[in-house]
Amino acid sequence: MVSRKGASEGFVSGPHPSRDSWGFHHAGTNGGRSLPRVIVLGAGMAGLVAARILHDTGFPVQVLEARNRIGGRIWTVQDLGVPVDLGASWIHGLRGNPLVAWCQHSHIPIRRFPRGGVHFFHRGKAASGFRLGIKGMKGLARCALRYGHLRWRASLEGPRGNPRPRLMDLFDPLIRDDTLPELDRSLLLWLKTLQEAINGAPAHKVSISELVLVTPWTGNAVPTPGYGPLIQEMAAGLPIHLNCAVRKVVFQDGVVIVETAAGNFRADVAVVTFPLGVLRSGKVCFSPELPGCKRRALARIGYGADAVLNKVAIRLHAPPCPRKMERLGWLPGAKPKPVAFALWTHMASVVDAPVLVGYISGLAAARLDAAGGEEAAFKKAHAVLQVMFGTRLPHPVAWRSTRWLSDPWAQGSYSYENGLSAPEDRLELARPVAGRLFFAGEALHPEHYGTVHGALLSGEKAAREIHQRFCCRRPQDPLVPWRAQKGTWR
Ligand SMILES: Cc1cc2nc3c(=O)[nH]c(=O)nc-3n(C[C@H](O)[C@H](O)[C@H](O)COP(=O)(O)OP(=O)(O)OC[C@H]3O[C@@H](n4cnc5c(N)ncnc54)[C@H](O)[C@@H]3O)c2cc1C
Secondary structure, three states: OEOOOOOHHHEEOOOOOOOOOOOOOOOOOOOOOOOOOEEEEOOEHHHHHHHHHHHHHOOOEEEEOOOOOOEOOOOEEOOOOOOEEOOOOOEEOOOOOHHHHHHHHOOOOEEEOOOOOEEEEEOOEEEEHHHHHHHOHHHHHHHHHHHHHHHHHHHHHOOOOOOOOEHHHHHHHHHHOOOOOHHHHHHHHHHHHHHHHHHOOOOOOOEHHHOOOOOOOOOEEEEOOOOHHHHHHHHOOOOEEOOOOEEEEEEEOOEEEEEEOOEEEEEOEEEEOOOHHHHHHOOOEEEOOOOHHHHHHHHHOEOOOOOOOEEEEEEEOOOOOOOOOOEEEOOOOOOOOOOOOOEEEEOHHHHOOOEEEEEEOHHHHHHHHHHOOHHHHHHHHHHHHHHHHHHHOOOEEEEEEOOOOOOOOOOOOOOEOOOOOOHHHHHHHHOOEOOOEEEOOHHHOOOOOOOHHHHHHHHHHHHHHHHHHHOOOOOOOOOOHHHHOOOOOO
């Protein structure tokens, strides 16, 4: 049934000694029905959730993954001597987030991070973001008014009006307005950079509705050992074929045949969880073609092209500042230009080591990702740290950097709202095709797109659809840890 050619070195399988069932019911309690074979394409959060739930319910499941590792856009590395997440790192929004309940259930510690306000550094001197904000109040007040005006105008025009305003329309006229003091314009440029990082896309692409107000009280947390233990726990006991890049998915005559670099796989049902960049690139083709409405929805949703968030993680010889300074910033001046590495987090309070993580998004990120190698990103990030800390910057002992846009299996970092797509597009993408192909992934969640919990919920939804169609018609909840453990974390 399965060609193992080339896949054996990356085959992850075997029973797990202390493993809870995540199924809808225990395998073998489905009234003797024979369940269809399921093939899950992609071992990121969405694929692993769907695979684990279905596998534990009794479906014969296999997972195919192009990389030599699982996790996809979740990628915890240990090269800096401590766990560092090069993809997702935060649990966004603590109330009702399934990841919080899951961490509690599995005793994976989480910590509110980063805490406190931003500390801007220049040549070793720190200035609190709060104090700079008071000095630059005129620019911030003008920005708040302009935001209200643009949203109001867009609401009058309705969804079919002029192109919806973008974050660029909010920030750029003010950054260029030389009647505003230089500090005010520089703060606005930094805020624009922050919004680009949050959305993982340049300001001229992101809808103004995506503006996120970040305060010292914003409810974000991180799993202190990184996301890795969650991925490992979920994948335990699943038959996963690594180094198994899918080229073609044929769904005809009641079977699905998946053609890969490591041979052909046959199943009754497939769950497709590829990132939008991969789906759009034509790297994987479908036969017959996916329906036109799905292809149009795929084209409309914001993802990749020149949109990316990248990180550089640097371990220094010693901490450059007190560990309670968790959010660090660099004011990039008042010229409207692409900005690199103006945002940093200081991880010492999480990993107990002098590790800084720098963020780059917007056009600066797309250019660097396309042009440079990983060292170019490190050099650029390190040069900014030298401006921030001057001669007090301890020397770097290890570093890692990412190029998610050039990564063939991601081709971007996460989907964003560009004002051209509607929530229905994400629902359209999630809709099964021919009762054989099911879909999951962060971009398919109409509300929590761009996040780990969005991917998790969409994987769970695909598993529900398959279970209800092929096993028990009555809707049920799977025994996943985030449903066993209700409650929120403060
Ligand atoms: C830099 C960065 C920072 C982020 N920060 C956060 C954060 O702090 N908090 C948060 O909630 N979210 C964050 N995210 C988003 C989050 O990582 C994603 O939303 C989520 O991990 C996506 O999961 P997924 O399963 O939908 O996709 P993926 O994780 O991309 O899984 C898809 C899988 O399919 C595989 N694949 C692709 N093509 C093929 C092929 N042809 N054949 C076989 N396999 C293939 C891929 O290798 C991958 O493993 C971040 C993302 C990035 C890149």
